[in-house]
Amino acid sequence: MNRLRNLLPNTLSYLWSGWGALASLLLFCAVWELVGEYYGDLILPGPLEVIGQLKLMFNSGIAGPELIISGRRTLYGLFLALAVGSLLGMLAGFSMTTSMLARPLITLLLGMPPIAWLVLAMLWFGLGDATPVFTVFIACLPIVFAGAMQGTRTLDNHLKAVAQVYRLPWHMRLTDIYLPHLASYLFPAWITALGTSWKVVVMAELLSTSDGVGAALAVSRAQLDTSTTLAWVVAVLGVLLATEYLLLEPIKRHLERWRVGVSQ
């Protein structure tokens, strides 16, 4: 009951905090418009024209299916990376030895350019769905893995002692001690992985597939159509912003409501 009572003010305060984000986005659009007017439509069409173009693409049924195809590939790769990365990262974090062994591998994987993975994936999987999915997976994996490992390693020893003294069974240690602590490390890692996944999927599609947003971008580039190119970019960024602020951020706030000043 108490929680329900808190839900409304928390939701309203979250929505209200959206004004700040909106102001910042509109400011960006204003600068974009300004630069666009200086260079002309061929080089940089303004935000209104790009949004008009995007609307046109949605109305004519071009944008929807391509976004769905790219979204599906992103989700497959991302979910795989989140599941495998979180699990393996946690397991690695439980032991000092595995953490030490894993650290240089993470640096190695994080440093490997996604384009290199893409070339390898094209050689291994050909020009199908598997190539972008694999590239997304392998690009996001080390980010999530590092977050999960770091979270597991940094759990306060005092709380571990509490779990031991009160003889918490393993599943309670996981759900009541480790996961709530881990969430504050995993969520930022998941959000970074989400951003990376869209970047990588568009790049992978541009080079390896005949459908999806990346492939559509390749076509618009060939036609020197700047406004369509920007419309695709805006569409991808819109999906990204919506996923982060309408899905992940509210979940994060809900899970971390115990933190001091989290609703500010």
Added chain:
Amino acid sequence: MSALQIRNLQHKYALTEVLSNINLDLAAGETLALVGPSGCGKSTLLHIIAGLLTPSEAVIKNDFRGTACMFQEPRLLPWKTAEDNITLGLKALHVPKQACRQQAQNIAKTLGLTADDLNKYPHELSGGMQSRIALGRALIIKPDLLLLDEPFSALDIGLKLELYRLLRQHITERGSSVLMITHDLMEAVRLADRIVMMIPEPGRLIGEFTLQQSHAERSETWIYQTTAKLMANDRIRIGFGLAEGSLNLTEHLHTQHSGCSI
């Protein structure tokens, strides 16, 4: 018949010997206070008894079934409400949720916590409230053995006395044994049946004092006088570094408690 028996306990951190030849008995229903200066190995000994550390060498016989521990800090889980923190041990024992909730509400009443406090997260509560919750978490599982690692040392005197009263009440009702460590002699005199003195480098037990006055008859005057008498004792003075001198350790090597009575 003692319910906890420790013989020849030695413990080393790497090459440093922190506990040497510890022999200790704790009977059922007894409250034992381990006193000693900071860094003498009291906490290490308590952690060994709590099962948080494995000693380098020891013969330990522990017949107590339920053990609860209160640490120096409240150590509440920050992501759980006060109620969920209190019922942590019950949940681990697979007690149904409704029963947990009922028991939490009962114990909250005796601890002076309101229903509103139970719904709060630890960061929304004062230090005193957090200590009450930590005490509630320990008492709710009705432990046979309660281990106290100086949990009251950072509290103000009023709150301390209140928590002492709650603790004594529980001990009397349940007949639990308590092993408490403290560097505050008056706290030991107030709560314990027996006081064991410990000195550092390496941690050893050097003397034992039995308090024969029943808890009901312990007045403030008696507590002050007894603490003053203990403070005048050579072993305690030397142990706390208040006086120069050396201690004859052979007296405490046998296992029976034959220390001076007060």
